[in-house]
Amino acid sequence: MTGPAFRGGGMRAMSQDPRQARSRDFTGSALRLIRRLIPQRWPTAAVIALSIVGIALGVIGPRILGHATDLLFNGVIGRQLPAGITKDQAVAAARARGDTTFADLLSGTDVVPGRGVDFTAVGRTLLLALALYVVAALLIWAQARLLNVIVQRTITALRADVEDKIHRLPLSYFDSRQRGELLSRVTNDVDNIQTSVSMTISQLLTSVLTVLAVLAMMLSISPLLALITVVTVPLSLWVTRAIARRSQRMFIAQWTNTGRLNAHIEETYSGFTVVKTFGHRAAAQEKFREFNADVYHASFGAQFFSGLVSPATTFIGNLSYVAVAVVGGYQVATGQITLGSIQAFIQYVRQFNQPLTQVAGMYNTLQSGVASAERVFDFLDEPEEAPDAPIAVAGNGGRVEFQNVSFSYRPGTPVIEDLSLIAEPGSTVAIVGPTGAGKTTLVNLLMRFYDVDAGRILLDGTDIRDVSRESLRSRIGMVLQDTWLFGGTIAENIAYGKPGAGEDEVVEAARAAYVDRFVHTLPNGYQTRVSDDGGNISAGEKQLITIARAFLARPQLLILDEATSSVDTRTELLIQHAMTKLRRDRTSFIIAHRLSTIRDADSILVMEAGRIVETGSHAELLARRGAYYAMTQV
Known part of the structure; x- marks a missing residue:
């Protein structure tokens, strides 16, 4: 997995007025x-x-x-x-x-x-x-x-x-x-x-x-x-x-x-x-x-x-x-x-x-x-995640199936309702829709950042709740819209996708993601240190580094959440070619607002209010002149 967990649809808790705060159990806390x-x-x-x-x-x-x-x-x-x-x-x-x-x-x-x-x-x-x-x-x-x-x-x-x-x-x-x-x-x-x-x-x-x-x-x-x-x-x-x-x-x-x-x-x-x-x-x-x-x-x-x-x-x-x-x-x-x-x-x-x-x-x-x-x-004392099943994901096909999945962050406010979809091994599934439609939530559920309220999500025929989170997430690579870099060298940030990776592997991934093109312009090349928020390099360069991280991980499943949103048009075209190679023989989910980036997807899902309202290829959806067609006309 490349990058930290991300939030989709989370809520801010109302905190108690600190001026009214009281120690609930002074003696108990002291004894503890x-x-x-x-x-x-x-x-x-x-x-x-x-x-x-x-x-x-x-x-x-x-x-x-x-x-x-x-x-x-x-x-x-x-x-x-x-x-x-x-x-x-x-x-x-x-x-x-x-x-x-x-x-x-x-x-x-x-x-x-x-x-x-x-x-x-x-x-x-x-x-x-x-x-x-x-x-x-x-x-x-x-x-x-x-x-x-x-x-x-x-x-x-x-x-x-x-x-x-x-x-x-x-x-x-x-x-x-x-x-x-x-x-x-x-x-x-x-x-x-x-x-x-x-x-x-x-x-x-x-x-x-x-x-x-x-x-x-x-x-x-x-x-x-x-x-x-x-x-x-x-x-x-x-x-x-x-x-x-x-x-x-x-x-x-x-x-x-x-x-x-x-x-x-x-x-x-x-x-x-x-x-x-x-x-x-x-x-x-x-x-x-x-x-x-x-x-x-x-x-x-x-x-x-x-x-x-x-x-x-x-x-x-x-x-x-x-x-x-x-x-x-x-x-x-x-x-x-x-x-x-x-x-x-x-x-x-x-x-x-x-x-x-x-x-x-x-x-x-x-x-x-x-x-x-x-x-x-x-x-x-906060409640923890449900205990993990001590077994790994079986099979290497990469078939993903959502069966009648429903989910809500807050009881009574559904975000996903009775959603079903199938992603065949090696296919690319694009997810589009207006803000708040549930696109990122769908990926959160696949990663088990949250568990579904109803229905099942199957990976190669196994309910993902029946396998360990570590085993599941180790097979998934992510490139997020909100890039994340830690305080270290560029090489270390790329190697984050595969602990123990050699220098040759890091350079190969960097070349595939076109990081190599700008690294040599930096004073220390791959050993150039970036701040913990990546403030000393551009947003597009940060995006490229996170993409190189995914290249290095070589996951079975790939999740791209607006992965090219911060790069220029020419770089986007180069990355599209690189992504095509990266997605080969891998099941991929692409969340996108730029419809030009998903034309070659095997299947495009159009979501509205937590439901899939249309599905098909780019040409098929245009021919229907429905919700997807309306999006292309904006």
Whole structure:
């Protein structure tokens, strides 16, 4: 097959107003995104293990530093007490002189009267804390590196699934959607998922484990202070949820509006010459400004509201911090807890609130990523083409038969009605008729770009629905009115018709299609690169290259859809001779408006409103003086 699938009679779908867009299942989409990590379960398990060990070591650090503070504090206090007495005696003496506060403080320490600071013990403690922090940092670094590998593999697999899905979707899906909007889903949205996952999953994992580990350490120090710290968490969650409800809708609208904007840009620049020629530049710019403003307002609102989460949770966390400082200071003064323990606890409060603030701060990124994931998953969930029969087309005759075929793109609006025709092997069938008569639709059905609603299409006696699409299409060559070239050399574009073709075969096909005549005038001959839209060569030259592509493919069936519409009269005559050779021993279908190009067809079908109203040779139809004759008189 030469060239991409083409559309005939497709419809534009009415899209939902993006300003009214809502996430249908935020939690479900997030969980589905997480489930895509399952193929990386062993590296994921390693990441979790590294995180647990690294965070555990890091959380122990404040407790060890608190012990160092106690050693310093006990040494300072001990030097002020007379040597040779016990701590209990020192406490009793303080109470006897009425210094109850100092007595309570002294009772909660491990002070030894007369002994100063044990700097050796303090040094060992600090070195132990330093060693733990270094090991924890190395483990967290290894976890981050491994997690990055997991994320990249997961997104690579997601891109592969999206690419595979594109090839499994029916042509009707692409007919009903703007190309730019689809491209936005498979590029911008996937990229946004990668960015969001990379930024959030590591912090989420680290934050959850940190909160659990810190909570355990706080409970071991003081259950009362731990309760004071935890009591503000529900308030933080409530504030986060209230803000998230508003921003979540805006993130959905942001990416939906981005898709609309990309669709407009793609359409405008694809047809830029037409836009300029017909003076629609101002209208195109106005539409761009409208769509761009929609993106701006949705993005601004989403970022503004989601940005409120972090300062709100920070404020609530500071309330617990103040409460812990007040109550903890009182407990130190009354001997219920040591100074080092309250120092460690205050560090733990910071460590406890920091992950919550980080999670709240990145919630906008998470929402944006899940919004894009929902759009990508919607694409992956689209109904696919009916499964292929795993058998190839039998026979090599090329006999095509339409038996009472009916088809409609939209229910209740028939395009083809009860159509029957037979194309014998090696014959040339021309299809003519007014625009909208169903000519291109007939070819779409033969290619199985769409399946018939009723009736059958037989190739060599086999219903084409009973064989694989690949087997069917590999036997059909197409030359379209809308030429298609990809970014590559002229030789590569011709060789597209037969993968693995040699240089001699490419040159032979080019000569047969008269491509060779203009290629030698180009600076690099067959190695001249063309842009993806063929903009650096003329329309007629593009047409010739696609015809050469069909020559190289040497298909059993040939479809020519206005194949000479873009060439001059002299070239058209040359191509007619080449087409005569190409059609030899092949069943050919020619869709044409220029009746001069189909005079030598074996059979000419005249279509009107999805029905064949006349059939016969050129001479026979002229003699009848019917619809075909009327067309020749225009």
